[in-house]
Amino acid sequence: MEAATIKDLAKLSGYGVATVSRVLNNQPNVSEKARKKIMKAVEESGFEINDNAKRLKQQSSNSVLVVVKGTSNEMFGSLVENIQSEIAKTEYPLLVDYIDEDDNEVLRAVRLCREKKPIGILILGGNTGHFLSDFDKIKIPCVLVSNDGSNLPFKNLSSVSTDDRKAAKCAMDTLIEMGHRRIAVVGGDREHSDTGRLRFEGCLDSCREHGIDFDVEKDFCGVRFSYQDGYDATCRLLENNRNFTALFAAADVMAIGAIRALKDHGLSVPEDVSVFGFDGLALGSFLVPKLSTVEQSVRKMAVRSVEILLDCVKKKGTSRHETVPFAVHQKESTGKI
Amino acid sequence: MEAATIKDLAKLSGYGVATVSRVLNNQPNVSEKARKKIMKAVEESGFEINDNAKRLKQQSSNSVLVVVKGTSNEMFGSLVENIQSEIAKTEYPLLVDYIDEDDNEVLRAVRLCREKKPIGILILGGNTGHFLSDFDKIKIPCVLVSNDGSNLPFKNLSSVSTDDRKAAKCAMDTLIEMGHRRIAVVGGDREHSDTGRLRFEGCLDSCREHGIDFDVEKDFCGVRFSYQDGYDATCRLLENNRNFTALFAAADVMAIGAIRALKDHGLSVPEDVSVFGFDGLALGSFLVPKLSTVEQSVRKMAVRSVEILLDCVKKKGTSRHETVPFAVHQKESTGKI
DNA sequence: TTGTAAGCGTTATCAC
DNA sequence: GTGATAACGCTTACAA
Numbered sequence A, B: 001m002e003a004a005t006i007k008d009l010a011k012l013s014g015y016g017v018a019t020v021s022r023v024l025n026n027q028p029n030v031s032e033k034a035r036k037k038i039m040k041a042v043e044e045s046g047f048e049i050n051d052n053a054k055r056l057k058q059q060s061s062n063s064v065l066v067v068v069k070g071t072s073n074e075m076f077g078s079l080v081e082n083i084q085s086e087i088a089k090t091e092y093p094l095l096v097d098y099i100d101e102d103d104n105e106v107l108r109a110v111r112l113c114r115e116k117k118p119i120g121i122l123i124l125g126g127n128t129g130h131f132l133s134d135f136d137k138i139k140i141p142c143v144l145v146s147n148d149g150s151n152l153p154f155k156n157l158s159s160v161s162t163d164d165r166k167a168a169k170c171a172m173d174t175l176i177e178m179g180h181r182r183i184a185v186v187g188g189d190r191e192h193s194d195t196g197r198l199r200f201e202g203c204l205d206s207c208r209e210h211g212i213d214f215d216v217e218k219d220f221c222g223v224r225f226s227y228q229d230g231y232d233a234t235c236r237l238l239e240n241n242r243n244f245t246a247l248f249a250a251a252d253v254m255a256i257g258a259i260r261a262l263k264d265h266g267l268s269v270p271e272d273v274s275v276f277g278f279d280g281l282a283l284g285s286f287l288v289p290k291l292s293t294v295e296q297s298v299r300k301m302a303v304r305s306v307e308i309l310l311d312c313v314k315k316k317g318t319s320r321h322e323t324v325p326f327a328v329h330q331k332e333s334t335g336k337i
Numbered sequence C: 001t002t003g004t005a006a007g008c009g010t011t012a013t014c015a016c
Numbered sequence D: 001g002t003g004a005t006a007a008c009g010c011t012t013a014c015a016a
Helices: A006-013 A017-024 A032-045 A051-058 A074-087 A105-116 A128-137 A164-177 A194-210 A227-239 A252-264 A282-286 A298-314 B006-013 B017-024 B032-045 B051-058 B074-087 B105-116 B128-137 B164-177 B194-210 B227-239 B252-264 B282-286 B298-314
Strands: A064-069 A094-099 A120-124 A142-145 A157-162 A183-188 A220-223 A246-249 A274-279 A292-296 A321-324 A326-329 B064-069 B094-099 B120-124 B142-145 B157-162 B183-188 B220-223 B246-249 B274-279 B292-296 B321-324 B326-329
Touching (some): A006 A017, A017 A032, A051 B051, A064 A074, A074 A298, A074 B074, A094 A105, A094 B074, A094 B094, A105 A120, A120 A298, A157 A298, A164 A183, A164 A194, A164 A246, A164 A326, A183 A194, A183 A227, A183 A252, A194 A220, A227 A246, A252 A274, A252 B282, A282 B252, A298 A321, B064 B074, B064 B105, B074 B252, B074 B298, B094 B105, B105 B120, B105 B128, B120 B298, B142 B298, B157 B164, B164 B274, B164 B292, B183 B194, B183 B227, B183 B252, B194 B220, B220 B227, B227 B246, B227 B252, B246 B252, B252 B274, B252 B282
Parallel strands (some): A064 A094, A064 A120, A142 A157, A183 A220, A274 A292, B064 B094, B064 B120, B120 B142, B157 B321, B183 B220, B183 B246, B246 B274, B274 B292
């Protein structure tokens, strides 16, 4: 009963180990009869495959590696959950690795590849520069999740992302259409984070298009994606005396920190200042006021990322760069002026 | 240069594979000369041991398994992050497995043990019944995190937890001391979750001690640990017409859902109803109003859990059951009556 | 459709 | 001190 092997299965079912292995791996060229008999033996013996032996033979760990950049952004939390639940449907174990928002995700992935020998990699959040200088050391399929990698010259790299620039522009457009002309932006680090840079550019696009006065020095503050950083950045923006009537945060977590900072300065949302977030966290609809936000299709992003990765891994499919839709939700944290 | 094996090392150094293996594992009975020569060969060849082969031979995978029960409770998210960062300091890979709040975590762990052959297990959230009936199948060290396992008769089981009953009682005491007499409770499932049951009992303890009228049928609603469930439960409690002036939620995520539900019924927090949470999520201090809560020492819980587990694994240390401190924080979501 | 047998890279038990 | 060599449990040619 304990620790049955495929040899036991072979004995129990009356077939050879090769046939047993075929059944276990859902391979063709096995009679229905054999399949049934062997599956029954599996049941009876409580057989569990020995991953170590399998991996030794296959020269790989059979696992999928996920590198998550930045631990305080809830958005990645829900992305990881979705990825986990997709991967759970397969037989691949998931290795999750969290690194700091400012660390080099590619170098980290390179190291983990040597160490863990995964069959594929998912990288959540990334910086083009890091890819340019080090990604050539990675030879297995990789999907960059939530960042666009279509400009990167690697044939084993795919990406699934939201069009950050356009989405940020839409958010700003919405604020402007509501009558706001003085808008502050709490964004990401434009150097370390592509996401931060693109969303910032989306803001500029919108301002330019609408002839809005935007002073990068005074109206923008680029920080990390966390509650606390959103809070701090907002405090700094308030000190610049630009009397903004709206604030766009490049992540819901920042928006939440921002709302608290505004409140602490005696301002109410949305009466004094409208706040717009980005990500569409489930949490946002339970806040008071409900957070206006740009919703990323987290679920879709996770599903497609895993699909593409496994396709590249299994069928040697070709890598692709996809974009998932976003949706602007005007809720209670924004108001007309 | 690529993929050297100990055979290559043997050839390169002029020794046999057995001696190479001894050197690699720092075993005695090897001459200094041999050790030096072989280490040099390791350098030159860029040798990396093949973990899969090693594990196959040793019948274990060197990894630490974490089973997380319930995916929508942010509290576990931050616990997992802390555990990850602790384990990252060691050489053990971490395998994280998420299961539904209502699934049997022990059976799941048993299966994963057979499959992945980890050296130790961390289980986040648990149900005594499940342990009683199936834990005897687990032979390796295990730490139950955030639940008390001191009544469980297994010598390979440790636990690190908050005293849920006492902590919940403190929260209720605080509300009562503020003048509240009619208090509703949004709790966890008393059957599937020990945590749910203990926090509920803590509430009863407090009510009993203060001579408070508590009607389990009408003043309590036990659901899952999520925003939405907290919301729904609160709506149901409101329909019972008990006109409560305070609400205690057995988790911050539920409290957040509760606050939204109250708001949607035209009630404000804390003016009409005071809300007390449980967990001490970082998020809570950025909400408006800041959430009053019982803070669990998440960081300490993670650190001790990992320490105890590794101690049991490595030094064959003996298992223990520890409690970490909690702290009651009265913030803005509660008020005197 | 099925079985036999040769590895995968280690560790460990023997002899020497 | 050291070196053959037999496992560990699996996948996969190659034969049948």
